[in-house]
Amino acid sequence: MSAGGAGALHVSTGGPAVVDLALLEGTAAALGAAAEELVLLGADAVRWAASPQLLVSAPAAPASAWTLAAAVHDLLLGPRNAAAVAAETIALAGRLRFAALRYRVGDEAAEAVVAAARRATAGLVVEAAPGLAAGAAAVVAADALRRVDVVTGAVAVEAVRQARTGDLDTARLERVAADTAREQLADAEHDARALAVDVFAAHPGLTREVVALTPHLLAAAGQRQPLLGAAAQVLAPGADDDVAGVAGAVVAAGGLAGALGGGRRTDAVTVRPVAGRAAPVRPAAGLAELLDGVAQQSTGWPPGRESLGGRVPGATTPPPGSLRVERVTGADGRVAWVVAVPGTQEWSPVPGANPMDLTTNVRAVAGQETATAGAVVQALRAAGAAPGEPVLLAGHSQGGLTVSAVAADPAVREEFTVTHVVTAGAPTDTTAVPADVRVLSLEHVDDVVPSLDGADAPSSDSRTVVRRDTGASGGLDPLAAHASSAYVATAALADRSDDPALVVFRASAAPFLDRPGARVEVFDYTAERLPRAAAP
Amino acid sequence: MPVGVTGVEVAAGAGAGLRGELAEQVRELAVRADGGAHRADVVAQRLRALAADGGTGWQGRAAAAFAGRAAEREGAARALARAWEDVAAAARAHAAAVETGA
Numbered sequence: 301m302s303a304g305g306a307g308a309l310h311v312s313t314g315g316p317a318v319v320d321l322a323l324l325e326g327t328a329a330a331l332g333a334a335a336e337e338l339v340l341l342g343a344d345a346v347r348w349a350a351s352p353q354l355l356v357s358a359p360a361a362p363a364s365a366w367t368l369a370a371a372v373h374d375l376l377l378g379p380r381n382a383a384a385v386a387a388e389t390i391a392l393a394g395r396l397r398f399a400a401l402r403y404r405v406g407d408e409a410a411e412a413v414v415a416a417a418r419r420a421t422a423g424l425v426v427e428a429a430p431g432l433a434a435g436a437a438a439v440v441a442a443d444a445l446r447r448v449d450v451v452t453g454a455v456a457v458e459a460v461r462q463a464r465t466g467d468l469d470t471a472r473l474e475r476v477a478a479d480t481a482r483e484q485l486a487d488a489e490h491d492a493r494a495l496a497v498d499v500f501a502a503h504p505g506l507t508r509e510v511v512a513l514t515p516h517l518l519a520a521a522g523q524r525q526p527l528l529g530a531a532a533q534v535l536a537p538g539a540d541d542d543v544a545g546v547a548g549a550v551v552a553a554g555g556l557a558g559a560l561g562g563g564r565r566t567d568a569v570t571v572r573p574v575a576g577r578a579a580p581v582r583p584a585a586g587l588a589e590l591l592d593g594v595a596q597q598s599t600g601w602p603p604g605r606e607s608l609g610g611r612v613p614g615a616t617t618p619p620p621g622s623l624r625v626e627r628v629t630g631a632d633g634r635v636a637w638v639v640a641v642p643g644t645q646e647w648s649p650v651p652g653a654n655p656m657d658l659t660t661n662v663r664a665v666a667g668q669e670t671a672t673a674g675a676v677v678q679a680l681r682a683a684g685a686a687p688g689e690p691v692l693l694a695g696h697s698q699g700g701l702t703v704s705a706v707a708a709d710p711a712v713r714e715e716f717t718v719t720h721v722v723t724a725g726a727p728t729d730t731t732a733v734p735a736d737v738r739v740l741s742l743e744h745v746d747d748v749v750p751s752l753d754g755a756d757a758p759s760s761d762s763r764t765v766v767r768r769d770t771g772a773s774g775g776l777d778p779l780a781a782h783a784s785s786a787y788v789a790t791a792a793l794a795d796r797s798d799d800p801a802l803v804v805f806r807a808s809a810a811p812f813l814d815r816p817g818a819r820v821e822v823f824d825y826t827a828e829r830l831p832r833a834a835a836p
Numbered sequence: 837m838p839v840g841v842t843g844v845e846v847a848a849g850a851g852a853g854l855r856g857e858l859a860e861q862v863r864e865l866a867v868r869a870d871g872g873a874h875r876a877d878v879v880a881q882r883l884r885a886l887a888a889d890g891g892t893g894w895q896g897r898a899a900a901a902f903a904g905r906a907a908e909r910e911g912a913a914r915a916l917a918r919a920w921e922d923v924a925a926a927a928r929a930h931a932a933a934v935e936t937g938a
Contacts, residue, residue: 331886337879338913341876341879348865361930364926372926374922375922385913
C-alpha cells in the first residue's frame with residue numbers, strides 16, 4: 301500500500317480501492333453507537349417480556365396468551381433479535397476499525413493493540429460471566445461485546461496517536477486499555493447488563509430461554525473478529541471456535557438441553573421419590589398449617605423460614621417440581637391422605653422438565669390434561685393410597701387449579717376417594733368438581749389470579765368460598781395479594797372463624813388433621829415432564 | 837349472600853373489574869411495544885444512511901462489501917421493528933380477550 305495524501309490510501313490488494321481512513325473510523329464509531337442502541341433495545345425487550353401483567357393475564361385468555369407468547373419468543377430469540385443484530389453490527393464496526401488501524405500504524409502495531417485490548421477486555425467479559433453462568437442472556441453477551449468494542453476503539457486511538465510520533469509504547473497501550481475497561485465497568489448509566497440481570501433474577505425460566513442464544517451470538521461474532529472470538533473463549537472455556545462446540549459447552553453447563561425446542565416435550569410425566577427432606581412431626585392442626593405445608597413445596601420457600609406452629613422443623617427450599625403426600629393415621633387406625641401441590645415455578649412459554657410451569661397453567665385453565673395433575677395421581681399411587689381411604693388435595697395458585705382438575709377427573713375418582721379440596725388463589729370457579737367433594741376456596745379480592753377464569757366464585761352446599769381483602773393492592777408488588785404467605789394468614793383467620801360453613805368444613809376434615817393419637821408419615825416426590833422420545 | 841365473619845367474608849365475588857384493569861395494563865404494554873418498533877426503525881434508518889455514505893469513503897470491492905453488510909444490518913433492524921410490531925398487535929388482541937373473557 302502507499303500513502304496518497306493525508307489519510308488517503310491506495311490499496312492494491314483485493315481490487316483497486318481508495319480509502320478515507322477518517323471516514324472509515326467515523327463509520328465504525330457510528331456503527332458502535334447503533335449497536336449500543338440495539339443493546340438497550342434488547343434489554344427493554346427482556347424487561348417487557350417479563351412484565352407481570354403478561355404472566356397473570358395468561359390464564360384469563362389462553363389462546364391469545366399463546367399467540368402473544370409466540371410473538372415474544374420471536375422477539376427475544378428469533379434470528380433477528382436485538383442482541384444478534386447488535387453483535388453483528390459490532391462485528392462490522394470492528395472490521396472497519398481494524399482495517400483503518402492496520403493502514404495507519406502497520407500490522408505490528410495493530411497486533412499490539414489487539415493484544416492490549418484482549419488482556420484488558422478479558423476482565424470485562426469475566427465480569428459479565430456471573431450473569432451468564434447464573435442464566436446468561438443474549439443481551440448480556442451483546443452488552444459485553446459492545447464494551448469490548450469501546451475499549452478496543454480507545455486503544456486504537458492511542459495507537460494512532462503514538463504512530464504519529466513514531467514510537468509504539470505498548471505499556472501505554474496497556475494502561476489505556478485497562479483504564480477504559482474500568483470506566484466501562486463503572487458505567488451504570490447505560491448498564492444494559494444490570495437491567496437484564498435484574499429481570500432474569502426475577503424470572504429464571506426466562507433466563508434459561510434467552511441464554512441458549514448466547515453461544516451462537518458469540519461464536520458468530522468471533523468468526524468475524526478475533527477479539528470477540530477471545531471473548532467467546534473466556535465465556536465458554538474449552539470450547540473450540542466451532543459454533544456447535546461453543547454452543548454445546550455453554551448449553552451443557554447451564555443444563556439447557558431441550559430449552560429451545562418447544563416441541564421436544566410432551567405432557568407425559570414421571571415422579572421420583574425424594575429422600576432426606578425435613579418431615580412434619582405431626583399432622584396439620586388446621587387450614588393454615590395445611591397451606592403452610594403447600595408453601596413448603598414451592599421453590600419460593602426461603603431457606604431458614606420457620607414452618608407454621610413448628611410442624612416441620614428445619615424445612616428448607618425444596619427441589620423444583622416437588623409435591624408431598626402425607627399419610628395421616630388416627631388412633632383408631634384409619635388412614636387419610638393429604639397431597640400438597642405448590643404454584644407455578646417456571647414462566648417460560650416453552651415446556652421444560654418441571655411441569656409446574658406456564659404450559660400447565662394454560663392447559664389447566666383450558667380444561668386440558670396437565671403433567672402436574674398426572675404427577676399428583678402418580679404420587680398418590682406410589683405412596684400407596686387405596687380406594688376408600690379419604691384424600692384431601694390442597695394447592696396454591698396453579699396447584700389449586702391442578703387439584704381441582706384431579707378431583708373432577710372421573711378416572712381418578714374410580715381409583716381414589718377424593719373427599720376434600722382446599723385451594724388458595726386459584727382460578728377454579730369453572731372446574732366441575734362433583735358435589736360429593738367438599739371444596740374450600742380461599743380468594744383474595746385484591747388478588748387478580750382467582751378472577752382469571754372469568755367466572756364469579758359460586759358457593760354451594762359442597763363449596764365454601766372465603767374471600768378477603770388483604771389491603772395489599774396499594775403496594776408496589778402486583779402479586780403481593782397472591783403470595784402463599786398471604787393465603788396462610790387468611791387460612792389462620794378461617795381456622796378461628798365461627799362461620800357455620802367453616803365450622804362444618806373443619807369438622808368434615810378432621811380425619812386429615814391433628815388430634816390425640818394421630819400420626820403422620822410423608823412421601824416426597826419430584827415431578828418431571830418427559831421428553832417426547834421417553835414418553836410412553 | 838355475603839356472610840360476614842371476623843376478617844373473612846364468605847361470599848360470591850365478581851372478577852370483571854379486575855379483568856378490565858388487567859386488560860388496560862396489557863394495552864399499556866402494547867404502547868411500549870410500539871415504542872420499541874419505532875426505536876428499531878430509527879436504528880435501521882441510521883444503518884441505511886451509513887450504508888449509503890460509507891461507500892463514498894472508499895471504492896472498489898471493499899466499498900461494495902461494506903454497503904452490502906450495512907444493508908444486511910439495516911434489514912435485520914427492520915425485521916426487529918416488525919417483531920416489535922407483531923408483539924404490540926398480539927398484546928392488543930390479548931388485552932381484548934382478557935377483557936371479554938373470550
